[in-house]
Amino acid sequence: MSSLLVHGGTVIDPASGRHEAADVLVRDGHVAGVAAPGSLPEADERIDARGCWVLPGLIDMHVHLREPGYEYKETVATGALSAVAGGVTSLACMANTNPVNDSAAVTRFILDRARDAGLARVYPIGALSVGLRGQQLAEIGEMREAGIIAVSDDGMPVADGALMSRALEYSSMFDLPVIVHEEDPCLAGEGVMNEGPTSFRLGLKGMPAAAEEAMLARDLALLERTGGHLHVAHLSTAGSVRLVRMAKQRGLSVSAEVTPHHFTLTDEAVASYDTDAKMKPPLRSAEDVEALVDGLREGVIDVIASDHAPHHRDEKDVEFDCAAFGIVGLETLLPLCLRLVRDRGVPLETIVRALTVNPARVLRLPAGGLAAGSVADLTVVDPEWEWTLRRGALHSKSKNTPFDGWTMKGAARTTVVGGRIVWRAEPSAGPQEVRK
Amino acid sequence: MSNTFTFTAKHLLGLENLSREEILHLIDTAESFREISERDIKKVPTLRGKTVVGLFYEPSTRTRTSFEIAAKRLSADFVNMSTSTSSVSKGETLLDTARNITAMRPDCLVMRHDRPGAAHYLANRVDCPIINAGDGAHEHPTQSLLDLLTIRDRLGRIEGLTVAIVGDILHSRVTRSNVHALRKLGAHVRLIGPPTLLPREANAWGEVSYDLERGLRGADVIMMLRLQRERQGRNFLPSLDEYSRYFCLTRRALEAAGKDAIVLHPGPINRGIEISSEVADGAASLILDQVTNGVAVRMAVLFLLVNRPRGSAAAAVPQGGAP
Numbered sequence: 038m039s040s041l042l043v044h045g046g047t048v049i050d051p052a053s054g055r056h057e058a059a060d061v062l063v064r065d066g067h068v069a070g071v072a073a074p075g076s077l078p079e080a081d082e083r084i085d086a087r088g089c090w091v092l093p094g095l096i097d098m099h100v101h102l103r104e105p106g107y108e109y110k111e112t113v114a115t116g117a118l119s120a121v122a123g124g125v126t127s128l129a130c131m132a133n134t135n136p137v138n139d140s141a142a143v144t145r146f147i148l149d150r151a152r153d154a155g156l157a158r159v160y161p162i163g164a165l166s167v168g169l170r171g172q173q174l175a176e177i178g179e180m181r182e183a184g185i186i187a188v189s190d191d192g193m194p195v196a197d198g199a200l201m202s203r204a205l206e207y208s209s210m211f212d213l214p215v216i217v218h219e220e221d222p223c224l225a226g227e228g229v230m231n232e233g234p235t236s237f238r239l240g241l242k243g244m245p246a247a248a249e250e251a252m253l254a255r256d257l258a259l260l261e262r263t264g265g266h267l268h269v270a271h272l273s274t275a276g277s278v279r280l281v282r283m284a285k286q287r288g289l290s291v292s293a294e295v296t297p298h299h300f301t302l303t304d305e306a307v308a309s310y311d312t313d314a315k316m317k318p319p320l321r322s323a324e325d326v327e328a329l330v331d332g333l334r335e336g337v338i339d340v341i342a343s344d345h346a347p348h349h350r351d352e353k354d355v356e357f358d359c360a361a362f363g364i365v366g367l368e369t370l371l372p373l374c375l376r377l378v379r380d381r382g383v384p385l386e387t388i389v390r391a392l393t394v395n396p397a398r399v400l401r402l403p404a405g406g407l408a409a410g411s412v413a414d415l416t417v418v419d420p421e422w423e424w425t426l427r428r429g430a431l432h433s434k435s436k437n438t439p440f441d442g443w444t445m446k447g448a449a450r451t452t453v454v455g456g457r458i459v460w461r462a463e464p465s466a467g468p469q470e471v472r473k
Numbered sequence: 474m475s476n477t478f479t480f481t482a483k484h485l486l487g488l489e490n491l492s493r494e495e496i497l498h499l500i501d502t503a504e505s506f507r508e509i510s511e512r513d514i515k516k517v518p519t520l521r522g523k524t525v526v527g528l529f530y531e532p533s534t535r536t537r538t539s540f541e542i543a544a545k546r547l548s549a550d551f552v553n554m555s556t557s558t559s560s561v562s563k564g565e566t567l568l569d570t571a572r573n574i575t576a577m578r579p580d581c582l583v584m585r586h587d588r589p590g591a592a593h594y595l596a597n598r599v600d601c602p603i604i605n606a607g608d609g610a611h612e613h614p615t616q617s618l619l620d621l622l623t624i625r626d627r628l629g630r631i632e633g634l635t636v637a638i639v640g641d642i643l644h645s646r647v648t649r650s651n652v653h654a655l656r657k658l659g660a661h662v663r664l665i666g667p668p669t670l671l672p673r674e675a676n677a678w679g680e681v682s683y684d685l686e687r688g689l690r691g692a693d694v695i696m697m698l699r700l701q702r703e704r705q706g707r708n709f710l711p712s713l714d715e716y717s718r719y720f721c722l723t724r725r726a727l728e729a730a731g732k733d734a735i736v737l738h739p740g741p742i743n744r745g746i747e748i749s750s751e752v753a754d755g756a757a758s759l760i761l762d763q764v765t766n767g768v769a770v771r772m773a774v775l776f777l778l779v780n781r782p783r784g785s786a787a788a789a790v791p792q793g794g795a796p
Contacts, residue, residue: 232672233674234674234677237643237672237674237675238489238649238674239589239590239611240589240590240608240609240610240611240612240644240646240649241589241590241609241610241611309593310589310590310593310594354568355566355567355568355594356567356586356588356590356591356594357588357589357590357594358588358589358590358609359588
């Protein structure tokens with residue numbers, strides 16, 4: 038097989054504690070060596086990484102790919118393209134397809150589609166309950182054999198505490214994390230945004246922070262005796278950060294995630310009834326944003342993931358109450374994280390860790406680092422590249438983003454999966470404009 | 474009345490984004506139109522040849538009728554399209570309905586909808602002036618304008634008055650429009666109701682009280698809100714009976730306010746629930762004056778939004794009634 042030399046860049050690999058000018062040699066899909074610039078042998082192909090960071094391929098562990106069933110929003114192939122354009126080499130996709138990924142057959146179908154697309158690595162997440170109905174455990178073992186890496190009912194929060202308890206116990210047998218979207222359905226009610234001054238002013242029904250925190254507190258209490266690993270998806274409130282911090286201090290096996298939109302925007306983004314600011318959990322207050330950034334800085338929050346949720350224009354261009362929840366995120370993940378480094382002083386290492394080695398550990402993926410022998414998934418990032426996000430230029434099939442028109446700094450120049458270049462943006466153009 | 478002021482807003486979506494001057498101009502204009510309704514022949518040709526379409530997605534008799542009378546007294550044609558949200562959810566979207574109607578070239582859409590922001594949504598997408606006749610729990614600007622006109626008529630001013638709004642603050646579009654307007658015009662706002670219907674966010678909007686009599690003390694104006702009967706099924710209150718025990722405006726409660734206090738209610742009233750018949754029909758009640766003023770306010774709004782000479786942003790107010 039072929040070889041590839043990534044030369045002239047700065048390698049940032051928290052998994053091996055490396056942050057220095059270095060070249061990376063890739064052979065047969067694996068990292069053959071990382072060494073001082075110019076010290077590695079020539080290769081068949083070269084990537085000029087001068088002025089760039091060379092990162093382990095980014096991992097987005099919270100993505101909705103919509104196939105099977107909702108191909109008009111996104112397919113595995115368009116989602117995977119959106120991923121690599123955003124520098125993401127591995128993604129985990131949620132089970133809320135149609136049919137639901139609650140069987141080995143659907144898991145295999147998704148993996149087949151991903152193989153056909155041949156871009157990012159796709160790791161399916163199996164449903165926790167049959168049909169995401171929150172009643173009966175799905176056949177987790179069979180799905181595990183077919184390739185799932187976690188179980189979750191995600192957007193259909195498990196209201197039945199006994200079911201959640203069993204799910205944690207049972208999945209521990211397979212060493213599978215349980216990913217939870219924390220939302221008490223009675224407290225969240227028919228809410229469409231964060232409950233607070235903005236919802237009161239707009240006359241929109243609110244979802245209180247307590248809807249998330251009450252459910253999280255329940256699941257942490259269950260975890261005390263069930264064993265297994267609980268991964269809390271998209272924390273959105275200061276109270277949730279406090280709860281996870283306490284649980285970690287108690288030594289529970291829990292990890293937590295935050296999305297770029299929750300640490301970038303507040304619920305004031307809804308102020309003109311912008312349906313691209315409608316998602317679950319909802320955008321919260323400025324104090325919540327502050328707590329999320331602190332949680333990330335402290336390591337209470339382990340992972341940054343996009344919760345990429347494509348929706349067709351017809352599902353968003355309606356009255357606010359009627360609009361679908363969610364936004365696309367694969368192509369804004371990296372630039373919004375870099376913004377956090379620049380504007381909020383979060384250490385770059387922390388961000389890279391949250392996008393690489395940490396999600397790899399939660400999901401037990403063979404990725405997330407650049408040590409010799411690792412799979413050669415890497416993302417070459419130009420941190421100085423200024424560009425303007427245009428929703429029409431997104432590679433996702435759906436364009437539902439609140440970041441249209443934002444000036445971004447930093448983007449993936451080249452994305453490599455298994456030693457193969459799957460994305461290359463021309464230096465003269467913006468990251469959105471050229472595809473390989 | 475200021476003759477030099479020009480009203481440039483294309484739509485009337487709410488009062489939150491209007492200036493004090495714009496709000497006063499609307500009330501002043503309404504005042505000048507009131508006389509038309511007292512004539513023998515209640516019609517002026519001001520909007521002759523103009524078409525106003527009512528788009529009512531929520532049941533409304535009073536507001537719709539008021540707009541229809543207002544349009545007709547200005548000689549506009551008024552066409553109403555009443556529809557229920559449920560039938561629309563099966564088929565045509567709000568936007569498609571509105572596009573179809575605007576393709577018939579109306580000069581104004583008057584819209585009532587149960588979704589907050591629905592009027593804003595359409596205003597950004599169709600090329601026709603839109604009057605918000607109530608959007609969910611968000612705003613109901615013409616109701617507030619007629620309340621303001623009624624208060625000013627009776628008490629001669631708005632600035633410096635203490636206005637107590639009582640009832641289901643959480644779900645009330647009338648409250649939201651009134652709070653924005655009253656504060657811009659220099660009134661003191663009090664909000665009274667049970668905590669389930671008066672969330673802590675309301676503290677930023679006015680002085681909050683859970684006690685009716687204490688809250689009414691010294692109030693110049695009492696605005697009662699209609700209590701939607703379905704609130705009891707959602708546990709906002711245990712029963713209508715218990716609600717009325719604490720928040721019904723009885724003569725005794727009214728006495729807690731100043732002796733010249735006036736009582737307003739946007740209607741339709743629930744006698745014996747939020748207001749006793751004795752008060753609703755008593756001397757302090759201006760409920761029917763509100764309804765009369767409602768026609769004048771809607772004439773003013775239609776006039777200012779519809780009667781735009783080509784190429785000009787503002788309409789000239791006719792002096793002395795019929796131009």
